[in-house]
Amino acid sequence: GENVEQHPSTLSVQEGDSAVIKCTYSDSASNYFPWYKQELGKGPQLIIDIRSNVGEKKDQRIAVTLNKTAKHFSLHITETQPEDSAVYFCAASMRRYSGAGSYQLTFGKGTKLSVIP
Amino acid sequence: EAQVTQNPRYLITVTGKKLTVTCSQNMNHEYMSWYRQDPGLGLRQIYYSMNVEVTDKGDVPEGYKVSRKEKRNFPLILESPSPNQTSLYFCASSLSGEGNQPQHFGDGTRLSIL
Numbered sequence: 001g002e003n004v005e006q007h008p009s010t011l012s013v014q015e016g017d018s019a020v021i022k023c024t025y026s027d028s029a030s031n032y033f034p035w036y037k038q039e040l041g042k043g044p045q046l047i048i049d050i051r052s053n054v055g056e057k058k059d060q061r062i063a064v065t066l067n068k069t070a071k072h073f074s075l076h077i078t079e080t081q082p083e084d085s086a087v088y089f090c091a092a093s094m095r096r097y098s099g100a101g102s103y104q105l106t107f108g109k110g111t112k113l114s115v116i117p
Numbered sequence: 118e119a120q121v122t123q124n125p126r127y128l129i130t131v132t133g134k135k136l137t138v139t140c141s142q143n144m145n146h147e148y149m150s151w152y153r154q155d156p157g158l159g160l161r162q163i164y165y166s167m168n169v170e171v172t173d174k175g176d177v178p179e180g181y182k183v184s185r186k187e188k189r190n191f192p193l194i195l196e197s198p199s200p201n202q203t204s205l206y207f208c209a210s211s212l213s214g215e216g217n218q219p220q221h222f223g224d225g226t227r228l229s230i231l
Binding site for chain 1: 225
């Protein structure tokens with residue numbers, strides 16, 4: 001079935017370094033790619049999203065890139081801080097089943113990011 | 118404040134005892150959805166609703182029921198809970214169900230079925 005692969009599953013970086021999380025998706029019709037941050041005891045919170053007509057989007061220390069040809073997208077966090085420590089999920093809008101006219105958000109399995117002070 | 122509210126946040130109960138987890142959103146969103154989150158499996162969709170009185174199965178619907186009688190509420194019902202339904206549950210909503218809108222999540226309900 002349609003799915004989203006996310007790597008790595010865990011990532012440790014030194015404070016101030018950059019962190020990169022990568023996702024691939026299988027449905028070439030996917031057109032929306034959000035990223036969520038989940039802190040302990042909380043629900044996932046949207047941090048940035050990108051649509052298929054854009055190759056890159058930046059918001060302060062966070063950026064997302066999209067390569068539609070290769071069907072992969074990445075989250076980049078620069079100048080990491082301890083408060084960036086959390087689980088990050090990528091997602092892609094995918095057709096509910098082959099040939100379907102409706103879409104659903106399909107999530108990767110998450111990346112646990114630890115920023116070491 | 119725009120939010121999705123789930124209740125209860127924590128529940129420990131026994132096999133077979135019917136329970137309901139409530140979900141309410143104040144953003145006038147058409148689309149609402151329930152997910153369960155299990156270690157190593159990520160977020161899996163249980164049921165979703167495109168609008169009032171319109172609901173459909175997600176990827177893991179067995180053992181669950183939902184209803185959407187009002188736009189703001191989308192309760193999740195476990196008629197006869199079993200231990201394999203022990204999990205962390207999230208309700209989410211978005212403006213529409215076209216899959217290209219941000220989803221807003223509640224803070225989760227941790228269910229333990231003994």
